[in-house]
Amino acid sequence: MIQITDLEKFYKTEEVQTIALNKLSFEVKNGEFVAIMGPSGCGKSTLLNIIGLLDDPDGGSFQFNGEEVSNYNERKRSELRKHNVGFVFQSFNLIDELTVFENVELPLIYTGVKPAERKKRVEEVLEKMQIMHRRNHFPQQLSGGQQQRVAVARAVVNNPKLILADEPTGNLDSTNGNEVMDLLIDLNEAGTTIIMVTHSEHDAKYSHRIIRMLDGQKVTENILV
């Protein structure tokens, strides 16, 4: 599904050029659950942003489903992203002005799904995430765990092929964290590819494969299953 070859990314300030990704290469197959680990500043988030089509690389190749996307413009990337990728963030990133239902509904609006169909699908996914009873609440009225469940619901409502999770349990206590991990496992088992950036060895163990990074390069790769 994802084929990355010699991927490069630099950050420039007036005097210093920082290398965020240094000729990084790896592959993620359909249905895999990959964890990416490494110390702060090793380039894992940069990598996730590039894979999530939020950022573009400075060099190398990035193929998504066999198609070279590293040179896509913003419009094409946005198009590809909204149909194929779901995001889960450490800080949930729900829109405060929208209710639980409306937050989850948002990706469907942008992909042009009809209202009746939207209602059905949002309710289904809320049901699945066991948060249906909170559908008319605003994010501030929920606990952290509940907010992250909404965020996961939003990430999956469009049935994306790929879910990118950036430290999904970082802001949660262990009980809530485990619940979220169980949700991700369920999704993976249903066929969704998941790439997760994490600091937690505990969480990483849920994955099939752990890629460890340092200074923009892959250092080791452990296959767990």
Place this chain on the structure above:
Amino acid sequence: MLKNYFKIAVRNLLKNKGFSFINIFGLSIGVAACILISIYIFHESSYDKHVANSENIYRLNRDYVDGDRVDTGIHFSANTAPTLITDFEEVENAGRLMSNGLFWGAGSNEIRFDGEDTQYYEENFTYADQAIIDIMDVQMVYGQRRTALSKPNTIVISETIAEKYFRNQNPIGRSMYLNGNNERPFKITGVMEDFKSNSHLDFDFFITLKDVEFGEGEQTRWFQNNYFTYVTLKPGVDIPAFEAKMNTILMEKYIKPSYKLAGFAGWENAEEKEITNLQPLTAINLYSTHVDYESNSRNDIKIIWIFGIVALFILIIASINFVNLSTAKSANRAKEVGLRKVVGSSRTQLISQFLVESILISLIAFILGILLSALLMPLFRTTSGIDLVIPWSNIGFIPTAIGVSIIVGILAGLYPSFYLSSFNPINVLKGKLSSKSKSGGLRSSLVVFQFTVSIILIVGTLIVNQQMNHILTSKIGFEKDQVVQIYSTNALNEQVETFKEELKKLPGVNNVTISDYLPINGTKRNGNSFVNEGRDGLDETIPGQAWVIDEDYIETMGMTLVNGRNFIKGRTSDEQAVIMNQAMVKALRLEDPVGKRVSRYGQLWEIIGVVEDFNFDTMKTTVRPLCFFSGISPSITSVKINTNDVSAVLASMENKWTEFVPNMAFRYEFMDASFAKMYDNVSRIKVIFTAFAILAILVACLGLLALSAYMVEQRNKEMSVRKVLGASIQTIFKLLTGKFLSLILVALVIAIPIAYYLMNTWLQDYEYRIEMSWTVFLFAGIMVLIIALATISYHAMKSALISPAKVLRSE
């Protein structure tokens, strides 16, 4: 999608109540100001457009050229209009109006209806041709429009007058008597609809000009100019070509031969000195400030422009608030933008979303603005003196308002929506949005712009006020205070002099004079020609006023004789004497005038005195040449009083009046009030201008208040750290207010030269004007600084006093 945008827009409005209030309220004020001014502008520029065929109707104007000086007049000889019809195939119709109160029957009269005894006083009389009714498309309530004024001694009255005296009755066939003249009844042949408020004509009585002659030869002389002359041209006439032809034919065939016959000097090249133009009917209201003897109620296209620009600026200032507040609080929206992008929104969709929000705000503001303008309309009506209404019934009004509100919403929302939608989702989701973002510079420039405009308006207001006060209080060559003008004293006939003597005896009365010629607009005026003795036909004549006064006039009016003596009662030689003003002495180039003689139409008058120049036109122009002649001109008696108990004097004067004329009301006016009336229009403009200047600064300050709140909020952490490190409250306060004050100072530096230039240009219109003082600019500057400081202090002080522990903990 739209529903979603709408929903989030409403929730955002409700969430940030303060922000929404300032945006919406500020914009509503701007909108209300714009609506009121627009209605005013539409009214002023709609003059006479309702007249059928108005595009082919013109008034004749004549430029009198004297070297560099051009005076424009609107009076033409009686035979001009008929000649235009007979000699020019381009002319479809031509007609005359004669409203000069100098002539019996025009201006104001005491009236009496047949079969009644009571006299009533009425104004707004004019003589008119039947052609005027045709040209001006005057509509009739009663009577035949085609023939209403076609017979001698007929009169057409307005609907208002008909209602007043003949409630619900048809007065056609009744007769009216003017000023007690029972020999000459006028038959009412028509009741016309009242002139609309946007008509440059405003008369209640049309007396026919059929078979009327004001003195022998008046109807045939080409140099006796008493008539406003209007023409309807055939469609498609080439105006410049027609003007050239008209000038040539009138001059060569009629005017020059007649000047030659009368022995006027310089008749050979009269065509260079008197040039007749056509002024479109619809241009009379806004383009006649250069015309002599034009009504005071004419407006000025310059004023229309200034008001339009002020209205636009208020709207821009309010829209700037929107731009500034939206970009300043962008941090609050950044996360939403990032997320929407992540879940699939394109930039176009985000731009649309923010535009929907700004259009929504604009629509709400327009609705409130329209309501606000409806609320303020009665006040605006009183201030402007015009019967304006919100044009609810006009089908274009609501769609236009909606259209404009959408345009304003888009224009104001454009920059914020491009700015907000440009956020990089990675940065904003990681909270890496710099608080010193690119938009800071733009915000500062916009604040500078807002305050530059406000300062210019404040300086403008101060100088307009100073100039008006200067006019109303400066030395004008006569004393207008404590003078009572008693009207219609001509009704006393030969008893008027006895009445005057009786008044003199009353306690509190200083002096009394009888004359219709007063240095106040609306009293009698005339035009005469003067030339030095022995120079008739050799020197060019000096046009000047010839006022008939009595021996008490100069003292009662508080005028100063600078040379010679006053008229002496009973001295017969004074019947051939003249007192002239300094302007006349100068125009005649007289070195030592007293004792010399001056010719008026060949008759000689001895100069016995020179009176100091006094203003008898508005203060916009220089004092023109004038002569006093001894005699009785009995319609107005002016009484100089000297007392604190004004009402007692008035009561005793009224008693005296009733003794003399028991069946007529005592009508009087204070001279200072009639003087102020001359400047009514300017005073009104002053009030409107002041009000809108205050609005502008209010809206600008609203924006500043909100902007300072956000800025202070952004710097809370910095200030708390500074406080922990030992900064005092004063230091914090200075830090927070310093930036804004420096912006205001920049605005001041930009505004002062612009304001100076603009106001200096405006003052050039006035012959008697104030010197602009630097204190005005200093005052305006200090005022704006104080207002701005007070505005931002609120939030700055709050921040300076907050406990740092609280701020740092929440960080």
